[in-house]
Amino acid sequence: xxxxxxxVEDLTITFHLPRRTVEAVRGVSFTIEPGECVAIVGESGxxxxxxxxxxxxxxxxxxRVDAATLEVDGQDARRFAPRDWRRLRGGFAGLVLQDxxxxxxxxxxxxxxxxxxxxVHSSRSRSERTREALRLLDEVHVPEPERRAGQYPHQLxxxxxxxxxxxxxxxxxxxxxxxxxxxTALDATVQAQILKLLAERRSLGDTLLLxxxxxxxxxxxxxxxxxxxxxxxxxxGTTKRLLSGADHPYTRKLIxxxxxxxxxxxxxxxxxxxxxxxxxxxYGDRAVVRDVGVTIRxxxxxxxVGESGxxxxxxAQLLFGLVEPTSGQVRFEGQRFxxxxxxxxxxxxxxxxxxxxxxxxxxxxxxTVRRIVAEALPRGESVTPVLERVGLGxxxxxxxxxxxxxxxxxxxxxxxxxxxxPSLIICDEPVSALDVSVQEQVLxxxxxxxxxxxxxxxxxxxxxxxxxxxxxxxxxxQDGQVVEQGTSQAVFEQPQHEYxxxxxxxxxxxxxxx
Amino acid sequence: xITAVLRRVGAGVLVLWAAASAAYLALLAAPGSxxxxxxxxxxxxxxxxxxxxxxxxxDRPALVQYLDFLWRAAHGDLGRSYLLQRPVSAVxxxxxxxxxxxxxxxxxxxxxxxxxxxxxxxxxxxxxxxVLVSTPPFLIGIVLLSVFSFTLGWFPVSGDRxxxxxxxxAITMGLPIAGTLAQVLREGLDRALEEPFAVTARARxxxxxxxxxxxxxxxxxxxxxxxxxWSFGVLIGGTVIIEQVFGRPGLGQVTVQAVNSSDLPVVxxxxxxxxxxxxxxxxxxxxxxxxIDPRLRRS
Numbered sequence: 001x002x003x004x005x006x007x008v009e010d011l012t013i014t015f016h017l018p019r020r021t022v023e024a025v026r027g028v029s030f031t032i033e034p035g036e037c038v039a040i041v042g043e044s045g046x047x048x049x050x051x052x053x054x055x056x057x058x059x060x061x062x063x064r065v066d067a068a069t070l071e072v073d074g075q076d077a078r079r080f081a082p083r084d085w086r087r088l089r090g091g092f093a094g095l096v097l098q099d100x101x102x103x104x105x106x107x108x109x110x111x112x113x114x115x116x117x118x119x120v121h122s123s124r125s126r127s128e129r130t131r132e133a134l135r136l137l138d139e140v141h142v143p144e145p146e147r148r149a150g151q152y153p154h155q156l157x158x159x160x161x162x163x164x165x166x167x168x169x170x171x172x173x174x175x176x177x178x179x180x181x182x183x184t185a186l187d188a189t190v191q192a193q194i195l196k197l198l199a200e201r202r203s204l205g206d207t208l209l210l211x212x213x214x215x216x217x218x219x220x221x222x223x224x225x226x227x228x229x230x231x232x233x234x235x236x237g238t239t240k241r242l243l244s245g246a247d248h249p250y251t252r253k254l255i256x257x258x259x260x261x262x263x264x265x266x267x268x269x270x271x272x273x274x275x276x277x278x279x280x281x282x283y284g285d286r287a288v289v290r291d292v293g294v295t296i297r298x299x300x301x302x303x304x305v306g307e308s309g310x311x312x313x314x315x316a317q318l319l320f321g322l323v324e325p326t327s328g329q330v331r332f333e334g335q336r337f338x339x340x341x342x343x344x345x346x347x348x349x350x351x352x353x354x355x356x357x358x359x360x361x362x363x364x365x366x367x368t369v370r371r372i373v374a375e376a377l378p379r380g381e382s383v384t385p386v387l388e389r390v391g392l393g394x395x396x397x398x399x400x401x402x403x404x405x406x407x408x409x410x411x412x413x414x415x416x417x418x419x420x421x422p423s424l425i426i427c428d429e430p431v432s433a434l435d436v437s438v439q440e441q442v443l444x445x446x447x448x449x450x451x452x453x454x455x456x457x458x459x460x461x462x463x464x465x466x467x468x469x470x471x472x473x474x475x476x477x478q479d480g481q482v483v484e485q486g487t488s489q490a491v492f493e494q495p496q497h498e499y500x501x502x503x504x505x506x507x508x509x510x511x512x513x514x
Numbered sequence: 515x516i517t518a519v520l521r522r523v524g525a526g527v528l529v530l531w532a533a534a535s536a537a538y539l540a541l542l543a544a545p546g547s548x549x550x551x552x553x554x555x556x557x558x559x560x561x562x563x564x565x566x567x568x569x570x571x572x573d574r575p576a577l578v579q580y581l582d583f584l585w586r587a588a589h590g591d592l593g594r595s596y597l598l599q600r601p602v603s604a605v606x607x608x609x610x611x612x613x614x615x616x617x618x619x620x621x622x623x624x625x626x627x628x629x630x631x632x633x634x635x636x637x638x639x640x641x642x643x644x645v646l647v648s649t650p651p652f653l654i655g656i657v658l659l660s661v662f663s664f665t666l667g668w669f670p671v672s673g674d675r676x677x678x679x680x681x682x683x684a685i686t687m688g689l690p691i692a693g694t695l696a697q698v699l700r701e702g703l704d705r706a707l708e709e710p711f712a713v714t715a716r717a718r719x720x721x722x723x724x725x726x727x728x729x730x731x732x733x734x735x736x737x738x739x740x741x742x743x744w745s746f747g748v749l750i751g752g753t754v755i756i757e758q759v760f761g762r763p764g765l766g767q768v769t770v771q772a773v774n775s776s777d778l779p780v781v782x783x784x785x786x787x788x789x790x791x792x793x794x795x796x797x798x799x800x801x802x803x804x805x806i807d808p809r810l811r812r813s
Contacts, residue, residue, distance in 0.1 A: 089716065090717065090718040095713070095717035097713065106807075107807060108729075116718055117719070120718055152809070172718070
């Protein structure tokens with residue numbers, strides 16, 4: 001029997017920070033056999049990434065790694081000098097990180113990035129390295145490798161970029177491919193393609209270690225799943241066993257989160273809040289929005305789905321009055337909202353709110369939560385009741401955005417949005433940056449706000465899963481046009497347009513066998 | 515890419531025109547008649563007055579005078595210093611080269627030293643930088659002179675006859691630049707080394723030094739280039755003191771003399787030249803940016 005590639009027993013990783021010590025990983029044990037696909041699943045902060053990175057000695061600055069056994073490629077890695085680690089990196093293990101836009105050096109061509117691995121791990125000549133880089137690009141199915149190799153990461157689409165990143169991780173012919181959230185920054189259809197590529201690597205005999213917050217993403221690929229929470233391994237087992245009957249309540253919660261849950265509403269749609277007719281927006285000679293019409297009624301949640309570049313964010317900007325339409329009209333609460341000076345829009349502004357994908361950049365980093373929410377409240381009203389409504393206690397009042405978790409931040413963003421009692425909230429990818437388990441909580445919160453206040457929501461997302469769970473009606477956008485619309489039930493159960501069907505097929509799902 | 519270059523060159527021409535026009539306005543606004551202003555402290559004879567009126571077309575309409583001034587300036591003809599009895603271009607031309615030599619040498623020395631500090635002594639950079647920045651250049655100059663010229667006799671005390679004469683002044687001016695630049699570089703390196711691409715690079719088995727020089731350095735260069743171009747502009751203006759300390763010829767000396775003796779044609783030329791230097795530096799900086807960061811090449 002061949003020895004395992006990785007054998008870890010009682011792994012503890014501690015970060016000694018200037019003012020405190022953080023135990024990121026506590027007593028984790030696992031093995032990775034050759035040819036296997038193992039997944040570590042958990043929320044951000046669970047220690048899953050740092051566990052994986054410690055296998056190549058990259059746990060991070062200030063990290064102290066202790067273990068009863070830490071065997072990598074049959075060697076005791078506890079006594080490794082920097083040189084020993086360098087030999088393993090790229091050669092024994094290749095690392096694929098989340099977002100290739102920043103995980104590949106933005107100032108170097110992707111060809112140079114791939115060839116760099118060969119520079120370190122082989123004695124091949126320059127021209128041989130270039131040829132090998134082209135072959136690798138071809139191997140991960142990047143079309144026109146010659147042209148792509150000479151391009152920079154920002155010139156490639158998200159999917160091609162991620163493929164190039166995978167090619168660079170494969171270049172040293174590693175025995176183990178570590179993929180840390182390899183699809184999290186991608187649209188569902190692109191995610192499906194990258195997962196297919198990883199499955200192909202697996203069938204070619206590569207050993208994979210996948211890290212993800214989303215059980216659904218890894219469930220098709222992984223033989224075994226390790227579930228981590230707060231630095232501990234709470235459960236592990238074959239994917240099949242975990243999905244059919246998890247022991248730990250946390251695992252069951254993750255499974256529930258990944259399966260999704262439809263939130264029905266008893267609220268009847270009221271009068272029209274916002275209406276856009278025949279919207280068209282042209283930049284230069286490119287029409288990014290073409291003949292889009294949408295009506296949103298009181299108490300209604302309208303989903304707007306499509307891939308990046310489909311024009312959905314531009315539609316949001318048009319509705320919000322940030323961008324003037326080239327033609328067409330927007331009306332809000334019965335009044336003209338487009339083609340009028342901002343002065344005319346201003347009295348209506350409080351009635352129309354916005355929630356962005358990344359609240360960290362939507363807040364002033366030097367403002368406390370108290371000040372952020374108070375600014376949006378009518379004069380004299382207290383901040384505490386609004387925070388209570390979004391499930392936050394008084395302990396966050398004097399914290400700064402950076403000191404909050406992603407879920408807490410998005411709750412503050414929601415508190416700020418509901419504070420002026422708007423009739424419509426436009427949410428642009430409000431849960432895309434969050435862990436699946438936190439996504440569920442935020443979706444519950446949004447559904448509750450609609451239920452209680454009758455606030456209408458325009459919910460923009462590339463993730464059909466979350467739209468299905470929340471929206472009453474759905475509009476599907478492709479290339480600036482609405483290609484299909486209808487009730488959630490109709491669109492998701494009997495999609496008419498081919499594009500909708502493709503989007504639906506790409507949604508990762510759990511096959512939970514009872 | 516080509517349009518981006520053309521746009522920057524066009525903006526440069528615009529700045530030069532504005533500088534020339536501002537200089538011309540200053541001439542008109544000078545007390546007394548324009549002829550008085552041009553003569554300055556020089557000899558005042560009817561012959562010279564006639565010569566000035568003829569050269570500056572002062573008997574023609576104001577618009578023609580102005581356009582003629584621009585036309586001549588565009589051709590490098592900056593008039594005549596009646597005080598020195600020589601064409602302004604000759605006065606400045608002979609002094610420009612030593613100053614540029616000094617400025618370029620100081621900038622190159624500063625950059626190289628900053629790179630050495632930032633790459634090989636990253637932890638010490640902030641201390642070294644602070645010391646270098648807070649020491650006045652003339653003090654550095656005097657100390658260097660007394661040690662290496664007077665005591666050891668390795669370098670000439672003054673003048674600009676050999677390369678050796680350039681060494682001490684260049685070091686004097688380059689050290690403070692190296693101090694600031696090293697700090698900017700170090701900050702950029704620290705930030706770049708925390709980026710995900712640095713993790714990817716380490717995961718390829720690169721040495722930390724290679725991650726630094728092959729990846730992070732280019733990212734750190736962006737702010738450093740801005741810093742360097744700014745200090746190069748200051749260098750040109752700051753040579754006065756150093757030229758005094760090391761007894762070198764140069765633009766600084768010429769400017770001081772021209773201002774003291776109200777030699778307005780020379781002063782005007784210095785103003786236009788300073789603008790030209792800044793335009794060139796800024797254009798080069800912008801182009802360097804395009805060269806370093808491909809993301810900026812989209813127009």
